[in-house]
Amino acid sequence: MITEAQRLQSVQEYYFSKKLQEIANMKTEIPIISLGIGSPDLQPHPEVIEELINVSQSGINGYQSYRGIPEMREAMSTFYQNKFNVSANPSTEILPLIGSKEGIMHISMAFLNEGDKVLIPNPGYPTYSSVTELVQAEPLFYDLKDENNWLPDFEKLEKLAEQQPKIMWINYPHMPTGAKASKDVLRKLVEFATRHNILIVNDNPYSFILNDEPMSILSIDGAKEVCIELNSLSKTFNIAGWRVGMVIGKENFINSILKVKSNMDSGMNFAIQKAATKALLVDNSWYDELTNIYAERRKIIWEIADLLNVKYNREAVGMFIWAKLPNDKKDDKTFIDEILYDKKIFITPGSIFGSNGKGFIRFSLCAPLEKLIEVKKRLEA
Incomplete structure (x- = not known):
């Protein structure tokens, strides 16, 4: 059997x-x-659909670079600069993904060994814990509670840090609760990660839905030394089935993730990359x-x-x-x-x-x- x-x-x-x-x-x-x-049940921007159709008919359908086309990485960099005031080198600090869910697996495989501890929000996206289990690391759940506006309790986090976790998953604006983290909370998280040598991964796909203050943890001083950020075009641009995401962080983090990604897929469809580039630049x-x-x-x-x-x-x-x-x-x-x-x-x-x-x-x-x-x-x- x-x-x-x-x-x-x-x-x-x-x-x-x-x-x-x-x-x-x-x-x-x-x-x-x-x-x-x-x-999302709404349509993408008409220019995005038009770009997808036109490029699909161009005959360029072969395997693509694992790093994505330069124009899309440039557009991702511009998007982060304009929307979050975060500078990211499009050649070395941005890696397009076939959806950010793919990135959760790639990041876990790139940085976790069997038995490593991982801080996971409770409540939180179930994939954080399932992927942690799949790579045979150990989940350490940290409480988010209604009475604390679904924000971390830093006193309790300090106790969990004694177990020397390697990665901490955060997700603000938070899914499922819709809670926002202030700049002060993000700063405390960066300081916590720096103190304990933890890699924070902020999963950030909901910043532009009914939110007047989009924020990236990478806008915090010192964040790039201990943080990376996942983002997705699915919700913001109504292209969930197209599978376009990104991870942003300093070069050595990106290179580690690329080692995994390049052995697991053969690059994103060219027409989708061109259409995603158009989406990132809408007014x-x-x-x-x-x-x-x-x-x-x-x-x-x-x-x-x-x-x-x-x-x-x-x-x-x-x-x-x-x-x-x-x-x-x-x-x-x-x-x-x-x-x-x-x-x-x-x-x-x-x-x-x-x-x-x-x-x-x-x-x-x-x-x-x-x-x-x-x-x-x-x-x-």
């Missing part, structure tokens, strides 16, 4: 992979409306238009949350609404399943993001207004 690798014994199939299959198999008289996943009206659409949707989600008697923070940013269940509703998975089976509406349970997510639910803004209005009608009925 051929058995699977031991590393898979601690890793489960991704929640959404199983749940979406369950939903697909459900036989219902009315369509199920999903407010579960943050998959500010693009961001304003997205903000208006998401703000309108958010108002309806707030009304839906009020109907469900769940509490939420109107100051949160990003493309999700994180809400706390009433005290008499402790089991978030049961709560969302009752709504799924009764009203044919899918909402994400907070507990899939960690134990501190228990008793919370998450709504996605990635549904058109007419569907959100239909959700509201079903709940009112």
